[in-house]
Amino acid sequence: MDKPEKKEKPARKPRESILVLCAHSDDQILGLGGTLAKYSDEGKRILIIIFSYGEKSHPWLKKKVTVKMRVKESQDAGKVIGAEKTIFMGIEEGRFSEDIETKGIHEKIKRLIEDCRPIKIFTHSSDDPMPDHGAINKFTIDLLNEISYAGDVYAFDVWTPLKIKERSLPKVYIDITKTFSRKIEALKCFESQWMSMISLLWSVYYRAVKNGFKSRCRYAEVFYKIR
Numbered sequence: 339m340d341k342p343e344k345k346e347k348p349a350r351k352p353r354e355s356i357l358v359l360c361a362h363s364d365d366q367i368l369g370l371g372g373t374l375a376k377y378s379d380e381g382k383r384i385l386i387i388i389f390s391y392g393e394k395s396h397p398w399l400k401k402k403v404t405v406k407m408r409v410k411e412s413q414d415a416g417k418v419i420g421a422e423k424t425i426f427m428g429i430e431e432g433r434f435s436e437d438i439e440t441k442g443i444h445e446k447i448k449r450l451i452e453d454c455r456p457i458k459i460f461t462h463s464s465d466d467p468m469p470d471h472g473a474i475n476k477f478t479i480d481l482l483n484e485i486s487y488a489g490d491v492y493a494f495d496v497w498t499p500l501k502i503k504e505r506s507l508p509k510v511y512i513d514i515t516k517t518f519s520r521k522i523e524a525l526k527c528f529e530s531q532w533m534s535m536i537s538l539l540w541s542v543y544y545r546a547v548k549n550g551f552k553s554r555c556r557y558a559e560v561f562y563k564i565r
Contacts, residue, residue: 355383357456359447359478361434361470362392363412363426364528364535368542369494370460371419371521372514373559378420379517385454386416387447389427389434389474407530415527418520425450434473447481456489463493463562471496482565491565495545507562511553518546518557 356377360366366374366386374384391405409426416424427446429437438444451459461478462471475493482491492510514521525535525542549558 353381353383355385355454355456357451357454357459358384358386359389359459359461359474360386361389361462361468361474362431363388363390363408364392364415364525364531365462365471365496367415367419367521367524367528368538369462369496370559370561371415371524372517372546372557373512373561374421375419375517375520375524376512376514383454384416384419384421384423385450385456386412386421386424387427387450388412388424389429389443390431390470391426391428392431404530411528411530415524418524418527419517431470434470434477438473438477443477444481448485451481451485451487458490458492459487460492460494460561463495464564466495466497468497479564487565489565490563492561493564494559494561507564510561510563511549511558512561513550513553513555513558514546515550515556515558 356374358366358370358374360369366388374386378384392408412424412426427441427443429441429443459478459482462475464472464475464479466472466475478491493507522539522542525539528535546557546559549560550556552558552560
């Protein structure tokens with residue numbers, strides 16, 4: 339008697355990846371924590387690249403102590419929003435352009451993009467007045483142009499009160515009503531930054547409500563499509 343043929347299981351479709359390139363360890367939560375949590379709930383891989391440890395935030399401590407503290411806070415925040423990996427590049431604050439040249443950052447990020455093949459990349463706004471944020475925007479755009487990246491690229495705000503360069507770009511609103519509480523929970527992971535976080539919370543709520551009103555939901559985050 340012939341044995342019934344075994345049916346081959348269909349190959350699993352690889353999970354779609356979302357990549358974030360940001361300057362400091364709390365930028366990814368302030369700028370798009372709710373959106374990242376939403377993508378994670380949808381089954382997407384969340385990969386976060388942070389260029390600086392933020393070691394200058396506690397000048398009275400030894401560098402290795404501050405680095406260890408900031409890394410743990412970022413990893414804990416990543417777990418809250420469902421990030422798969424949070425990777426640090428170890429660039430010194432205020433020296434982004436120089437260190438990107440000397441520490442092989444260009445090739446590291448290029449290989450990472452080739453490996454994870456993200457469908458979307460998020461980075462800082464070109465209008466952001468903080469120099470480190472602007473340096474990451476320029477680095478990201480230059481690199482993606484070089485490798486002819488075909489996915490979508492979005493800019494997020496952290497310290498951008500006025501949009502000039504990007505005001506004509508398409509806006510994308512993401513409903514984060516179901517994940518906004520996790521964004522707040524993730525922000526609370528940055529205990530070493532809590533005094534500044536307290537002063538920022540009002541703006542986090544204000545922007546979420548304002549963007550929610552514009553997109554007809556309770557809370558939302560907004561991004562500018564730059565590619």
